[in-house]
Amino acid sequence: MKVPFCDLGAQHKEIKTQINKAIKRTIKRSDFILGLDELAFEKEFAKYCGSEFCVGLSSGTAALFLALLCSDIGEGDEVIVPDFTYIATALAVSYTGARPVFVDIEEDSYNINIASLEKAVTKRTKAVIPVHLYGQPVKMQQILKIAKANGLKVIEDAAQAHGASMRLSDGQWVKCGSMGDVGCFSFYPTKNLGALGDGGAVTTNSDEIYRKLLMLRDYGRISKYEHAIIGYNSRLDTLQAAILREKLKKIDAWNKMRQEAAFYYNLRFKDVPSVITPSSEDGIKHVYHVYAIRTNKRERVYNCLRDKGIGAIIHYPIPLHLQPAYRSLGYKEGDFPVSEKTAKEIISLPIFPHLSKKQIRYVCDCIKKAVKA
């Protein structure tokens, strides 16, 4: 049996007719840039996230970068970023001229360590970017409290967390991307909500940020040939938005299928102490963009999976502070022990909505043999 890491084909098969119609509709209208479907998608995605506004952008990286610009972050400023995330989180900070300041992660959730974050705040700190890594919500209430006390902007990196949610102290459930000053999303094809190409968005409740983003993504334009600020070309294509509108209708069902797959994995690993499964907590709804296990026999597990035709990926093998691109920041090995240990032991297993129980059993049996050998 072969088990791919991700199977986009199965998703597309389910909504092929609707996607084809959306593509035909866009071609017929030929409103490829900021067309009707783009504007409609923004309204629908904002509503889905529980935010007032959404601005469609060309990628998740553009979303982070433009969100930082909206907070006037630039040279001389510091932005706190978890050390264990996809590099785009930090790159967006670097593009502004500000310095990304890395902090360690929690051993159970792999999300930013709140105590370390608090210690890292200096006079130069302007913002923090909590990343809802793998689709697991960060404990936002604590972050918002620290941010308020220190006058920091909170830029949520929800690139992996479409539809993930958490329960607030008043019992209300809120979605990732709706709690900070802005929420940044990626619609990279394999994401829980993925386009058929690149795409991204920012969600916000701030009218001011919304208006600035509309300009920033569109050459700083205020009318066709009048430009108020130095902007960029970072718009979400209408064609991608039309496709995303169809996929948005399925996201809750597909997230539920991912959750069921994750629960089944957890069950199969219950009696395997050398395999650490993802943590779960009351009041947190993880959407399993990634299902990552931790084992000190990773090499053996990885090789065994590969030999059996099973897709597995390491998210991420090198923590940000040890990336060659960030050598100039002066970090060294040992600076962030949890992040470093996680990078050595983590391995992501196949997960996608249509993954079958039979495929999960095959993956788990292979891993159980590998860790016992």
Ligand SMILES: Cc1ncc(COP(=O)(O)O)c(C=O)c1O
């Ligand atoms: C946590 C995180 N942040 C940001 C990004 C960047 O998104 P994009 O690839 O759409 O630029 C990604 C994409 O993988 C991501 O996983």
